[in-house]
Amino acid sequence: DAGVIQSPRHEVTEMGQEVTLRCKPISGHDYLFWYRQTMMRGLELLIYFNNNVPIDDSGMPEDRFSAKMPNASFSTLKIQPSEPRDSAVYFCASTSRDRATEAFFGQGTRLTVV
Amino acid sequence: AQSVTQPDIHITVSEGASLELRCNYSYGATPYLFWYVQSPGQGLQLLLKYFSGDTLVQGIKGFEAEFKRSQSSFNLRKPSVHWSDAAEYFCAVKDYGQNFVFGPGTRLSVLP
Numbered sequence: 249d250a251g252v253i254q255s256p257r258h259e260v261t262e263m264g265q266e267v268t269l270r271c272k273p274i275s276g277h278d279y280l281f282w283y284r285q286t287m288m289r290g291l292e293l294l295i296y297f298n299n300n301v302p303i304d305d306s307g308m309p310e311d312r313f314s315a316k317m318p319n320a321s322f323s324t325l326k327i328q329p330s331e332p333r334d335s336a337v338y339f340c341a342s343t344s345r346d347r348a349t350e351a352f353f354g355q356g357t358r359l360t361v362v
Numbered sequence: 363a364q365s366v367t368q369p370d371i372h373i374t375v376s377e378g379a380s381l382e383l384r385c386n387y388s389y390g391a392t393p394y395l396f397w398y399v400q401s402p403g404q405g406l407q408l409l410l411k412y413f414s415g416d417t418l419v420q421g422i423k424g425f426e427a428e429f430k431r432s433q434s435s436f437n438l439r440k441p442s443v444h445w446s447d448a449a450e451y452f453c454a455v456k457d458y459g460q461n462f463v464f465g466p467g468t469r470l471s472v473l474p
Contacts (some may be wrong), residue, residue, distance in 0.1 A: 341462075347456055347458070351396075354404045356405050
């Protein structure tokens with residue numbers, strides 16, 4: 249398996265524009281997580297899914313953020329409209345229902361909103 | 363609620379010196395514990411994990427960690443640090459909901 253795949257690796261956009269981040273989890277994993285990492289706040293859990301269903305979205309900052317998982321092999325995180333304070337590295341991770349399985353992380357998407 | 367603390371925000375050691383990074387967790391049941399490393403511009407990579415058995419676990423890159431239930435700790439150690447070990451280190455616990463709770467991280471700098 250190629251691991252968790254995120255795209256794009258880097259995104260620069262103007263304030264007010266819509267941004268869509270993409271993630272392909274490891275095949276067979278039941279859980280998918282979206283994290284945001286900044287210097288000020290560290291690694292924050294935004295939302296996670298189990299079998300494509302959102303389980304906990306309490307970390308989503310506000311209504312401008314939305315996440316979907318239409319099938320087991322694809323998820324998106326959308327920000328509309330984007331703001332400069334959304335600039336961060338966004339990570340996707342997946343794991344299986346076996347508690348002994350670690351979270352496998354993608355390489356992240358570095359988002360810059362100007 | 364479960365939580366993970368890493369008391370040291372930043373640690374500096376000389377190359378060749380030993381290293382210990384501290385991790386304390388708060389969790390009501392048997393914890394499933396993990397240590398990750400993050401190099402600049404990279405994602406998080408698993409170093410090692412503990413969920414049962416021998417409380418001293420070996421990981422990649424010469425790291426080991428010891429689980430101490432009485433102290434609610436899972437400290438990471440390495441006998442001799444290499445310059446390439448400079449990175450951010452995260453401790454995490456996995457709960458019954460399969461969610462991961464991460465500590466704030468410890469940044470390691472290595473002096474030549």
